[in-house]
Amino acid sequence: MNLKLRVWRQPSGKDTGRLETYEARDVSPDMSFLEMLDVVNEELITTGKRPIAFDHDCREGICGSCGMMINGVAHGPQRATATCQLHMRTFKDGDEILIEPWRAQAFPIIKDLVVDRSAFDRIIQRGGYVSVNTGGAPDGNDILIGKSNADNAMDAAACIGCGACVAACPNASSSLFTGAKITHLGNLPQGQPERDRRVIGMVEQMDIEGFGNCSWFGECQEACPKEISIDVIKQMNHDYVAASARGSNNE
Amino acid sequence: MELNSKVPPGPLTEKWDQHKFDIKLVNPANKRKYSVIVVGSGLAGASAAATLSELGYRIKCFCFQDSPRRAHSIAAQGGINAAKNYQNDGDSVFRLFYDTLKGGDFRSREANSYRLAQLSVNIIDQCVAQGVPFAREYGGHLANRSFGGAQVSRTFYARGQTGQQLLLGAYQALEKQIAKGLVTMYPRTEMLDLVMIDGRARGIVVRNLITGKIESHAADAVVLATGGYSNVFYLSTNARGSNATAIWRAYKRGAAFANPCYTQIHPTCIPVSGDYQSKLTLMSESLRNDGRVWVPKAKGDKRPPNEIPPAERDYYLERKYPAFGNLGPRDITSRAAKEVCDEGRGVGESGRGVYLDFADAIKRLGADTISERYGNLFEMYERITAENPYTVPMRIYPAPHYTMGGLWVDYNLMTTVPGLYALGEANFSDHGANRLGASALMQGLADGYFVIPYTIGDYLARGGINSVNTDMPEFKNTEREIAERTSRLLSIDGKRTVDSIHRELGHIMWDYCGMSRNDAGLHKALELIPQLREEFWTDVNVPGSDVELNQALEKAGRVSDFLELGELMVRDALNRTESCGAHFREESQTPDGEALRDDEHFAYVAAWEYAGADKTPILNKEPLEFESIHLSTRNYK
Numbered sequence: 049m050n051l052k053l054r055v056w057r058q059p060s061g062k063d064t065g066r067l068e069t070y071e072a073r074d075v076s077p078d079m080s081f082l083e084m085l086d087v088v089n090e091e092l093i094t095t096g097k098r099p100i101a102f103d104h105d106c107r108e109g110i111c112g113s114c115g116m117m118i119n120g121v122a123h124g125p126q127r128a129t130a131t132c133q134l135h136m137r138t139f140k141d142g143d144e145i146l147i148e149p150w151r152a153q154a155f156p157i158i159k160d161l162v163v164d165r166s167a168f169d170r171i172i173q174r175g176g177y178v179s180v181n182t183g184g185a186p187d188g189n190d191i192l193i194g195k196s197n198a199d200n201a202m203d204a205a206a207c208i209g210c211g212a213c214v215a216a217c218p219n220a221s222s223s224l225f226t227g228a229k230i231t232h233l234g235n236l237p238q239g240q241p242e243r244d245r246r247v248i249g250m251v252e253q254m255d256i257e258g259f260g261n262c263s264w265f266g267e268c269q270e271a272c273p274k275e276i277s278i279d280v281i282k283q284m285n286h287d288y289v290a291a292s293a294r295g296s297n298n299e
Numbered sequence: 300m301e302l303n304s305k306v307p308p309g310p311l312t313e314k315w316d317q318h319k320f321d322i323k324l325v326n327p328a329n330k331r332k333y334s335v336i337v338v339g340s341g342l343a344g345a346s347a348a349a350t351l352s353e354l355g356y357r358i359k360c361f362c363f364q365d366s367p368r369r370a371h372s373i374a375a376q377g378g379i380n381a382a383k384n385y386q387n388d389g390d391s392v393f394r395l396f397y398d399t400l401k402g403g404d405f406r407s408r409e410a411n412s413y414r415l416a417q418l419s420v421n422i423i424d425q426c427v428a429q430g431v432p433f434a435r436e437y438g439g440h441l442a443n444r445s446f447g448g449a450q451v452s453r454t455f456y457a458r459g460q461t462g463q464q465l466l467l468g469a470y471q472a473l474e475k476q477i478a479k480g481l482v483t484m485y486p487r488t489e490m491l492d493l494v495m496i497d498g499r500a501r502g503i504v505v506r507n508l509i510t511g512k513i514e515s516h517a518a519d520a521v522v523l524a525t526g527g528y529s530n531v532f533y534l535s536t537n538a539r540g541s542n543a544t545a546i547w548r549a550y551k552r553g554a555a556f557a558n559p560c561y562t563q564i565h566p567t568c569i570p571v572s573g574d575y576q577s578k579l580t581l582m583s584e585s586l587r588n589d590g591r592v593w594v595p596k597a598k599g600d601k602r603p604p605n606e607i608p609p610a611e612r613d614y615y616l617e618r619k620y621p622a623f624g625n626l627g628p629r630d631i632t633s634r635a636a637k638e639v640c641d642e643g644r645g646v647g648e649s650g651r652g653v654y655l656d657f658a659d660a661i662k663r664l665g666a667d668t669i670s671e672r673y674g675n676l677f678e679m680y681e682r683i684t685a686e687n688p689y690t691v692p693m694r695i696y697p698a699p700h701y702t703m704g705g706l707w708v709d710y711n712l713m714t715t716v717p718g719l720y721a722l723g724e725a726n727f728s729d730h731g732a733n734r735l736g737a738s739a740l741m742q743g744l745a746d747g748y749f750v751i752p753y754t755i756g757d758y759l760a761r762g763g764i765n766s767v768n769t770d771m772p773e774f775k776n777t778e779r780e781i782a783e784r785t786s787r788l789l790s791i792d793g794k795r796t797v798d799s800i801h802r803e804l805g806h807i808m809w810d811y812c813g814m815s816r817n818d819a820g821l822h823k824a825l826e827l828i829p830q831l832r833e834e835f836w837t838d839v840n841v842p843g844s845d846v847e848l849n850q851a852l853e854k855a856g857r858v859s860d861f862l863e864l865g866e867l868m869v870r871d872a873l874n875r876t877e878s879c880g881a882h883f884r885e886e887s888q889t890p891d892g893e894a895l896r897d898d899e900h901f902a903y904v905a906a907w908e909y910a911g912a913d914k915t916p917i918l919n920k921e922p923l924e925f926e927s928i929h930l931s932t933r934n935y936k
Contacts, residue, residue, distance in 0.1 A: 060847065078572045080683075086798070087575055093796050093842055093851065101850055103365060105538040107578045109679065110463055111369040126682075133682045158509055159848045166486065169366050173478035177471035178430045182350040182748045185421075185428035188455075189385065192439030201432040202457060205464060209368055238430040 049141035077137035101160040112208030117148040122212035122271035130273040152220035167257040175246035204231035216271035219260030224268035227280035244291035323760035330355030340367030343723025344524030345469035346747030375462025376583035378454035379740040381419040403731020404880035418745040429468040446736040448628035500719035515769035527702035527724040533805025535699035542857035554714040555906035557707035557727035560872035565700030566632040579698035584736040589660035598643040633697035656692035711754035722746035732880025793838030
């Protein structure tokens with residue numbers, strides 16, 4: 049099939065960007081979306097033009113590197129699918145595809161479709177862990193965890209940190225990302241001692257980074273390639289109120 | 300070159316404890332005086348950086364990805380082995396050690412493999428304490444499953460995302476230390492060279508991938524945890540960015556490269572579908588717990604799988620290896636798939652595929668149970684192939700996956716360069732000629748959490764490490780060499796893209812140095828690779844400049860190193876005329892086609908020493924001595 053691509057090109061964060069049009073010819077339905085872009089890039093290079101920059105690495109939907117707005121939808125039209133796992137059979141001959149980077153104040157553009165998501169790392173730094181040093185851990189079976197708690201923790205822990213939730217949210221809120229980590233650790237006994245300071249710290253960091261607030265549009269869970277439920281935001285809000293009421297602080 | 304493995308004396312079971320007592324310690328107050336560079340932030344790198352910083356060392360950690368959480372350890376699916384014997388099925392440290400040694404076809408260093416099995420139990424405890432959500436039974440206890448090459452159930456897992464959860468555990472430990480200001484993290488930064496001063500590793504030269512700026516970093520020791528080199532095959536299960544540049548540059552600065560020809564071809568990957576293909580996707584080995592592998596008995600049988608009656612199917616693994624059935628080790632299972640496809644019995648459009656069928660398991664256990672165990676893998680398969688594995692058998696084929704070879708290290712994980720360490724897949728030490736499933740995660744975390752934190756202290760405490768800074772000529776000269784190399788890449792302005800050359804290299808490696816190798820093919824590769832390298836340096840087209848984010852330039856640097864490493868792999872494969880584990884020389888096989896070792900001539904580690912550009916590298920040998928076990932012929936029948 050042949051497709052027309054309109055792609056956001058921006059040489060660097062300091063430059064202004066604009067949409068450029070490219071033809072993608074002889075696209076196989078079995079190609080992934082990124083393989084289609086690889087082929088376009090090969091042609092751009094051989095015709096003396098600059099290839100389109102985009103983040104990608106594992107190409108099996110787990111590293112969270114890739115992500116772009118495809119026709120205005122984070123990671124494109126297929127549910128529960130990261131961009132690298134989206135295949136061209138989802139499109140048809142003659143389609144026009146609009147490709148843009150994640151757009152959020154807290155994710156500044158670096159180049160073309162590449163954005164800076166280091167804000168996510170800084171949110172984790174404010175408490176997205178269990179403070180245990182290496183060594184001295186008790187036997188794994190000394191900490192019993194019921195199957196449903198373990199499963200709920202795993203559901204939330206499946207987050208790949210791609211940023212689609214932020215990109216899909218009209219407020220550019222990172223609540224789904226943050227709520228996922230809070231829910232993962234909050235469902236486990238190991239996460240209890242730091243539960244209050246974790247939620248206070250991580251929520252505060254979201255504000256510092258310039259992410260918006262959650263106003264329950266629910267777009268995040270629709271865009272999430274790992275289908276993380278908006279319930280994790282409920283959990284985060286619950287924990288935040290409880291922690292605030294207990295007067296805990298992040299010191 | 301002298302290869303001193305520094306394996307401690309004494310009984311196998313006591314070596315590590317005795318060694319920990321014998322090696323020197325750095326006083327807690329003195330640790331902050333020492334700085335360590337860690338390159339790579341996967342399981343080995345992140346766990347090492349976090350743990351060393353917890354001990355008090357000043358740490359700088361580097362990764363080329365935009366966040367340490369994206370390192371390719373994240374893609375490991377099936378699980379992590381540990382000799383906990385929670386299942387009461389006869390497991391023990393010694394059994395895990397023996398399985399590892401046997402799985403590796405007796406080509407690993409006994410003492411290292413034993414230590415790995417010993418430390419496996421600590422890893423699970425550590426990860427549980429961090430909040431890694433391992434699968435649990437209803438009673439709250441940790442669950443296990445089986446993996447290839449073992450007859451006990453010792454694999455711990457977090458659905459099909461075990462690597463992700465273990466990496467996030469290590470990543471979170473690392474972020475905890477970054478938040479305290481004890482680790483400085485450099486994401487989107489790629490190591491391009493190692494800097495040596497007075498014969499010791501004293502720092503690295505890196506490129507900031509956003510600005511293009513070349514920078515130097517000095518330290519008292521350098522730890523490489525940069526993963527493997529399967530991408531030399533172009534198509535592999537590795538991430539697109541996975542590369543060998545750090546270890547290759549270390550090799551060219553004097554670190555011996557061990558057993559480069561030991562490359563693992565994983566039996567269960569989604570087959571290639573077209574020329575544009577950019578990577579191969581693994582389907583976890585754990586699927587072989589419940590899936591049955593078969594091909595039609597008749598050549599060229601093009602009927603849809605569901606129309607082929609059971610009597611006309613060849614469940615060849617169960618037929619050939621009744622004791623292990625579908626759960627044989629990877630090398631043997633991969634070769635068996637190649638064999639039936641070579642016979643013309645492969646399935647799918649290309650004929651390079653075999654079925655992995657869940658129909659019997661679904662009948663026995665119900666679709667719900669299968670979905671609980673493998674749901675995410677089935678979904679991934681369907682997204683890629685548009686076929687539903689609940690109703691149509693999966694099609695799978697072997698693909699390059701893991702490299703057992705890597706930088707030679709001693710028992711302390713130090714390379715032949717003083718002060719330079721290699722951890723995880725980047726070193727060679729624990730898996731011999733073939734790695735068992737669920738053992739890569741185990742080794743990465745053992746090295747990072749529990750080995751290097753002890754052994755690096757011994758080096759630092761012995762003293763003699765002078766103070767250095769990045770204004771010294773050794774740093775400036777290396778920076779200049781890197782800048783010259785970069786401008787050379789950008790100025791060739793030829794006709795071929797980096798990817799097209801990389802793909803061609805991949806074909807050469809796959810055809811002549813892949814699942815089976817022979818003398819004529821290897822000689823052919825030895826002709827073709829230098830020609831392709833010449834073509835790269837005269838006709839490659841790298842667009843853009845060196846002062847911006849330039850992904851084509853990044854790729855060009857990595858491929859230029861693969862073009863050299865590929866040749867070393869071929870040389871090593873030529874030298875080793877025996878078959879062992881994943882290295883199958885067609886000239887050396889038993890009458891029924893199994894790998895035939897030659898212990899008399901090849902019970903050694905081949906450690907290659909760089910001799911200069913365009914010079915044949917020097918082969919050094921570390922003899923492998925086995926004190927606790929008898930060398931036997933592997934038998935999975």
